[in-house]
Amino acid sequence: MAEVAHMIDTEVFLAFSTYAAIVILKMMLMDLFTSYLRLTKKVSYKSRTQQMFYSTHLNQCNVSPKVFANLEDTNLVKTTEDRRKCVRVDPDVERVRRCHQNDLENIIPFVVIGLLYALTGPDLYAALLHFRVFVGSRFIHTVAYLVALPQPSRGLAWIVGLFTTFSMAYRVITTALFL
Amino acid sequence: MAEVAHMIDTEVFLAFSTYAAIVILKMMLMDLFTSYLRLTKKVSYKSRTQQMFYSTHLNQCNVSPKVFANLEDTNLVKTTEDRRKCVRVDPDVERVRRCHQNDLENIIPFVVIGLLYALTGPDLYAALLHFRVFVGSRFIHTVAYLVALPQPSRGLAWIVGLFTTFSMAYRVITTALFL
């Protein structure tokens, strides 16, 4: 970790900045997508299986097309329905929220570990490999989650991202070790 | 992004450090506030509407003034009640937790993007504008969430914070671009 002060301006750091910004933007889009779903959700399921699966749920909410977590949010939409029925839990919104939560749990550690990793002065090609594999795996993970691809596609994308971060953390600890 | 190593000591970086610390402290206070509510919560709703809204819920928990997520936490309070009834979900505690979760999903990206943004050497006044607008919007968001102000107050505060972060991310990506 010698001379890191001079390395903060290197290509590795520029690459880290670019990939970190891209992957964080992707994470923030999940936030926008959740809000979009909450405001526009119609009760419509893609398949009969899904509908049967959520049948108990549908019985409670099939008169309410919007999904809000707070009572005061219901005045965001014009509706003649009972507003209280709009405060409900929807399986599709919950799916996006679980995907977002998984992003938080994986992308934030990547960004923090990646910053320290970029400061250890790694080889440019090794660093680019780590950043590209991680960012790619998270995009695959998001697609696999949102369209419910059969497993283990999502599980593999998640584990690849996790081990990329572990690999960077290993280099940070072995390079910087000072307990 | 030239000469960033010399820029880490600039006024932009000092400003970033100050605003980042303030907004993270605000986020951590939500954590303390949740614990405070869990320990002191009495079942008391502000309005008749709210009470009716949560009536199903009240039927289960109106004998239990505390709100815990774990059984072992119930020995934090002296009570003659059935301890198991204290392990429950409370609408006010859930409101604070949703606010805290929204902070996590927005403030952490701001801090990471803001750090990279400060290293791109932006104009001091542009940087201060970004930091002040974001921190201000998050304080308004928290107040709007906790006292349940009518929408779209909370929605606007959230979207202003989001676009401030997008604006900084745009500068990071265009300045540092190295894929």
Place this chain on the structure above:
Amino acid sequence: MAEVAHMIDTEVFLAFSTYAAIVILKMMLMDLFTSYLRLTKKVSYKSRTQQMFYSTHLNQCNVSPKVFANLEDTNLVKTTEDRRKCVRVDPDVERVRRCHQNDLENIIPFVVIGLLYALTGPDLYAALLHFRVFVGSRFIHTVAYLVALPQPSRGLAWIVGLFTTFSMAYRVITTALFL
């Protein structure tokens, strides 16, 4: 905060990198542990009390040994059971997830504030004290949460970690103050 550019290579920064990487690795292991539990969970409770506590829950799920959040995940295990019954909520998995969420809410602020703190050029022994106390308190917190130690053990570990971060944030704000 003078001459921080030269301080990024100091022992304080090396110590920060080491402790930050360790505590983030610990947090990511919670993610792996959740997945492990979801795939291997058998319905077996340690005590009669716990079993009674979750009795309502058990009635719904005692034929289903696995715990998934998504229907498509159920093809990860070979089972002759009804797959839909595997999509359920389990008290032990929820405990790990609450522990993970608390990590997110406390470790990420520590890492961000700790980075800014390391750049303010603190005394090495003061910095090491902060980092060691925080990392120690989080390990105690995790053990206390997972094996359900009697309170206030977990509460104390949490509050110690919180005040360590507050102490570092105080130094960041007083050193860098630029509003």
